[in-house]
Structures are given as structure tokens and as C-alpha cells.
Amino acid sequence: MAADDAGDVHKVPLDGTEMDERCTEGKMKGDPEAPSPAGCSEPAIRCRDVCRSYGKLKVLSNLNLSVPQGHIYGLLGPSGCGKTTLLKCIVGTLKISRGHITVLGKPPAFPGHEVPGKMVGYMPQDLALYDEFTISDTLWFYGRIHGLCSKDTQARMDFLIDFLDLPQRSSLVRNLSGGQRRRVSLGAALLQNPQLLILDEPTVGVDPVLRAKIWQHLVEIVKEGKVSVIITTHYIEEARQANVVGLMRNGSLLAEAPPEAVMKQHSTATLESAFLQLCESSDQILSKRSTSHDSRQKEGSQSSESCQEESRPILRSGSALSPEEPKFTVDWKVRVKHVVPKWRNIAALMIKTMVRMKRLPGFLCFQFLLPVIQISLMCLCIGGDPRGIPVAVVNNETSESSLSQSLLSFLDNSSVQQVPLTHSEAFAGIRNGEYWGVLGFGKNFSSYLRKRMFQPRVSLEVVEGGSVHVWQDFTNQQIALMLQKKLQEAFQAFVQNKLGSMAYLASLPIKFEEPIYGSNHTDFTTFVTPGAILSITFYLAVGLTALSFVLERKEGLLDRCWVAGVSSLETMLAHLFSQLFVISVQIILLLLFILLVFKIPNEGSLVLVIALIVLQGVTGISFGLVISAAIDDEQSANQAALGIFYPNLIISGIIWPVECIPYPLRYISLALPQTYASEALRCIMYRGWDLSRMMVWRGFAVTLGWNTFFLILATVILKLRT
């Protein structure tokens, strides 16, 4: 037995007899420091003084653990003691706050080391399976990531389906029972015959017969000494089949020894009783320590050494500590190779996304059609002229051939619905909200109007009597302005009709020539459409990216892929490429609708239009990545996406020109991703401009700038949060 370097008085060492008993079948069963049958003395996993906290909650405290090569290590402990956290630190999905971990000889995620990767099979506690996959899809997916050839994947799949007693390979994961899912998850971990298996509660919810079979399989595979296993379980007794058990409590190990040694040490017939005794003695020691700690504190003699004692194991079969941690170095070529994304992984993830899309055709159609529905609704409902607006007409001229009747006949009846009323009825109606305006004609309107038109000098009475008097409800500016415009148009038509070539007499001496860009009939829809297209593309990409990443992370799917060797960059690129396919279909449908159905003009290059919309979609994807990197649950992610939607829409000059925004806000507006981009798209579509114009390239430059910023931000947040 290696001497405990701590020299702790609370240590309960194993004696030599026990050590001898541990050697069975030619293997040092359970001694972590003993050379493995494979002849390799380096433990498969070595944790030294490992600490990890979640905020203020200290979960792992100075934990030392050693999993010998070719052994099964049963990690036992009450719920919440930190087993899953420790396994996550071992596979590298969580960073440790302090200490050292080596897995198969190197720290996790060390460049060029296939941990994470093919060398490790990880079954997380939360299963982490794609619900839309079949059993066979699941195994093919991990087979592709591990670079197995089709023949090997097929052979392993046949074995695992039979061994794990799985239902038909075409069964969808979402239709499987809890136990069946757990077995599929175990199958995925076993698929590539890894050198190290990390299994977080693989036997929960599995029937006793299969549980025994799983353990039997684990015992089988470690026999040759090439495979090592660390397994957590709540069924303490089943861990008797392990070569070593580590009993964990409050984030550190109480004991690490072969199960028989632990039982013998406590003179118990079951591992469970031994564990209970260990917990009790640990509690007693801790309470003694806290009493002496309190008294020392009173005396003011607390030393840092005494603090460290609390985390020492009471029983340890061998020291996991070595005097010095080896320094790991890596060649720059290996480092570069490690960072360069692997096409194999990107392809596997893209196939995964395609398979999921295929299994959810309704959702895919919704994704394709949603932008078209949104833009169609916008073109149909925004920017058009109001229709059927009720207006009261008080006409005091009685003659059918009066000029007032003639003028009213030129009023656009589809927009203005005339209701002839008396003076009092009309005013009562407008006050009650029944009419949007009252048009009043005096009884001498016709004769006064003629005088106004043909006599050089007229009295004020003639001017008043020869005018149409209009009272409006101005609570709705759009309707009020439309009524004014319709009256002016009606008057122009009336004058043209009555005066012919002399119509200029009744016109303003201002002539609006043909516009340089656009047309005299350009409506609000034309203004709003380019910004709306960018905004729709951007936000759909934000929503779908954030949602899919947050859900995948929450369900442990991202972590599982990461442990299988897929880097964050590969995940992002695969998502980007798959999403680009969706965005492309969305853009094609969008453009078909706005150009062909709603006849929005496009004077510029269609290639530039498409490029700018695609880039905005990519910016949306990168912003979605920022949200998913920073936020853990889908509800908060949705709130974040929605929270920025309206402010951004309002101050980006999409629905109202930037020129109308007060100055301080305008500066913010100009810095937003869609302000210059919308302007650029309007310039391309309506002015026919190209990249040689500053207003166009500025839109592209700002979009690319935001893109880069969001991608860097997402990467930084991801790095900080692991």
C-alpha cells in the first residue's frame, strides 16, 4: 500500500493481506497503481486535487481519483454528490477550477489526443438522443463521426441491437420506452469499441436480466486489459462486479478500493452497508473537525493545512498523487490540425439535420413558407389606400346639375363612401365616430366657384362660398391624409373635365416632373419591403438557430457530439451550411412573391439582392449563436430574441425612415445591423445601384462586420462558460 502522503490520522489503510487478496486472475484487481495486464502503468484516468464549483456551490473539492487501465471503476455516491460533474470534467465538457486531469495519458481536449473523440465512449445521464432519429440513424450518426466504415458500423449495429435487446432498428427514438432509450444511448457509447468507457448511470430503468448482461459485457471487454470503464450507478450492490469502487460524498472520495476490500474493512456483507458505515464515520470525523476548527478559530490559530485535511479520503488504496504533473507539449502542426474543422464531422452533422428535417416535413414546410406568408401579409395589409371610409356630405345645393354634385361624382367611391346628411346629423355622426369627415357645400357653391375661377377679383364671401368645407376626425392620420388626397384628386379631375386646356387656372403653380428614381405612384409598401425582407430573414435565422442550439445543449446533444470529437466550430459550420439551404429556399420563394406577385420593382442586380439577404440571414444565424451561447433555456432564449425584435425593427428605419428618428437615437440606429443594409437594398432595388456606390457597399460592410462580431462573441461566451 502506498503511503498516504498526507499522513492523515483519520486514514484507515488497507493491510498487506487485503492487497494480496486483490490480485485475481493474474490481474492486480483494484489496485490503481499496479501495472495493468497490458503492461501500461499510466492510469486510464487520473484526477489530482480536482475542484469545480457552480457559482458559489463547491461541487468537487480536492478530489483525487485513479482509474487503472483495463479495470472497471464503479463511482458510487448519494445523489448530488458530484458524480456527473466529475464525469463531465473528465470528458472535458466542464472545465475544472483547479487541479489536473489526465485521460488516457493526456489532459482532455489536448490537441492531437482523441479524447474527446474516438478513444472515449460516453453515455451521459440525460441520454442525449435525437428524438426524430431511428435506432439505426442514431448508430449511423455516431459511426460517421467516429469515421467507421459502413461495414464496421453495420457489424457493430447488428451486434449491439442483439446484445442490448433493442427493438427494430427502424423504430423512432421518440417512440421508445425510457429503458429502451437508455439502451440505445449505451449502444451509441459502445459503438466504436472505445478504449475508455464513461457511463453515467447506464443501468437505471433497465430490467435486472439486462443489467446483469450489461455488467457481464463490461467485465468481458476489460478482460484483455485494453478497455477501461468508469461507471456510476445508484444500485450500489451491482458495483461489486467492478474492480475498484470509489465512494464519493460531498465532492470528494471517502474511499477508493476493490469492493471486497471495502466490505472487509468494515466487516460487512454488502457494499451498501460498508458505504453507510463510511458515511457515518465521515460525518463523525467532519463534526469532530468542525468542533476543533471552531475552537482553533477562537484561539486564532487556524492554519491553511488544517483546511485541506477536510477533503482527504478516509480510505484510499493507493495515492493518486504523483510528485509533479508532467508537462505536455504539442507540435504546432498538430495544434493547427486540431483546430482545422474536419469535413467528416461537418458532413455527419449536416446529414443529421437533413434526416431530422425529413422526419419533420410539416415543420420544414412551415420554415420555407413562413417568410412568404409574412411578406405577403405585409404587402397586402400595409401601405395600401384605406377603403370604404364613411364620409358625411352636407350639400345645400339642391340642383342635380350643380357643380357640387359634379365634383362629388369625381370622388373615388371605392375609398370614400359618401353619406348625404343634414348639417346636424353629419356633426352628430362624426362626434359619435360614425364618419371620418364631413364635406360641406354652401347653397351658392356653383355660382361662387364660377366667380372664383373666372373673375380676377372676388370678395371673401365668394371665396368662402365657393370652397368645399371639410371637417375631419384626425385621430387616424393615414385616413385623414387619404381623404385630403382623394379630394384633391377629385378636384383635379373635375377641373380638367370642366376647363379642359384652361385647367391650369385652378392648379398650383408647382409642377412635379417625372421622378428620377421610383414613380409618382410609389407607395409605402415599396419603401417598407426591402427592410422587411431583411428583417424577416434575420429574425427567422436568429430564432431557429437559438432554439435548435439551446434545445440541443439542454438535452445534452451538443456535449455528446463534443465528446465524440466534434468541435464547436464544426457544429457551427454544419448548422450554417444546413441553415443556408433553408435560407436559400426561403429567399427564392420570397423574391418570387414580391417581384412577380406583388410587383415590387427591382432595377438592380438580382445577384446583389440575393447576396445581401443571404448575408443578413448569416448575421441572424451568428446572433442566434450568441443567444444560445449565453442562455441555457429556450424560454429565456425566445424572450431575448423577441425582446430585441421590436426595438430593432422600430429604430432600424425599416417601417419609418431613419430621417424621422430623433438625433441621439439615430446614431444608435445607424450602428444596428439592418439600418444601412435596408438602405443598401432599397438603393439596389429602386435606384439600380451597384457596389461602386457607397450606400450599397456600406450595407454589405456593416452586415459583414456584425457577422464577424457575433461569431467572435459567441465563441468567447462559449469558451468562458465551459
Ligand SMILES: Nc1ncnc2c1ncn2[C@@H]1O[C@H](COP(=O)(O)OP(=O)(O)OP(=O)(O)O)[C@@H](O)[C@H]1O
Ligand atoms: N449546471 C449546474 N448549475 C448549478 N448547479 C449544478 C449544475 N449541475 C449540477 N449542479 C449541482 O451540483 C451538484 C452535483 O450535481 P451532480 O449532477 O454532479 O450530482 P450527481 O452525484 O451526479 O447526482 P445524481 O446521482 O442525482 O445524478 C448538485 O448539488 C447539483 O444541484
